[in-house]
Amino acid sequence: MEWEDDAFVLSARAHGESGAIVELLTAEQGKFAAHIAGGTSRRMKPILQAGSRVIARYRARVSDQLGSATVEPVGEGVGSLFDDPLALAGLASAAAVAAAALPEREPHPGAFLAFEALVSALALPDIWPAVYVRFEAGLLAELGFGLDLSKCAATGSLDDLIYVSPRTGRAVSRDAGEPYKDKLLTLPMFMLSAQGGLGPGDVRAGLDLTGHFLEQFVFGPLNRPLPPARVWLTDRLDDADRL
Structure with a gap:
């Protein structure tokens, strides 16, 4: 071979x-x-x-x-990132998540492209944390657990999607989700569109979202927690006020 x-x-x-x-x-x-x-x-x-x-x-x-x-x-x-410990933490987390989540010897070109996009973005400190969230969402999709953010799961509405069902990974609109908002996950706008903008708390919401489904669909069935490098990344971003 x-x-x-x-x-x-x-x-x-x-x-x-x-x-x-x-x-x-x-x-x-x-x-x-x-x-x-x-x-x-x-x-x-x-x-x-x-x-x-x-x-x-x-x-x-x-x-x-x-x-x-x-x-x-x-x-x-990675030598170009040695002066940016936060970007190095993002790279280490992405590598650890990919290594733990992907099966051996099974082609997943989407995972490679998502990793490539993240590596290219690490030189841009204002945007790479959001790209990291998109990397994890892409990894979920590549493994067959993609989030369905196209329309409201309850009403079919395409507008005002601000929640995600923690059970199904489908988007929920503001009105439909209002009675259950304490049980739903927050959907940050940047995950709906590249022009969605990035506001305070959006990266944290994105990491909570992808982390939940990685635990539920990928690592939970393997009886594994999220990789320590992923937990450390969240802590580092929090310390740097980048969430």
């Missing part, structure tokens, strides 16, 4: 004397683990940071074994 693909590094851990087991999110192959010889070397460590973009070349004698890979860096890598 052999392939070559664009990829993002999701995680890397030492293996043996100098090797590393690396999880990659690839454009066409999905999430793949591979052994990289010399992965803990001084030269390779910067390339294998979570979020780094690479060209990966993979080889295995049989398809179901852990194969080996070589990687070549693409672009600046």
Whole structure:
């Protein structure tokens, strides 16, 4: 089995004397683990940071074994974010959520594109937290648990959608949701449209929304909590008054 693909590094851990087991999110192959010889070397460590973009070349004698890979860096890598700890926290959270949520060796091109869009936005401090929320919403959709924000679940109305049902993930209008508002999730406007604007509390509402459905549909059935890096990101954004 052999392939070559664009990829993002999701995680890397030492293996043996100098090797590393690396999880990659690839454009066409999905999430793949591979052994990289010399992965803990001084030269390779910067390339294998979570979020780094690479060209990966993979080889295995049989398809179901852990194969080996070589990687070549693409672009600046995460070094350009070293002066922005908050953006690094966002990148670490996205990598941890993708690594924990995506199944092995199953193509999910939408997840790759969502991750790519987030990485591109991390240099824009005013907008990347909202793009992060959209990344998680895209990941849910790619896994078959997409939110239906097109119309009110109760009335079919297209207007004044401000809530989401925590059970179904469908939007609810202001009037229909008023009697149940304490039980509904808040729907921030930026999740309805790129021109929806970003107001105070919107990022928190978005993270609460996607976090709820990640827990309900993805991590709950696996008996796992949200990854610690995701919890830490929320805390860091709160400390920085960016929610």
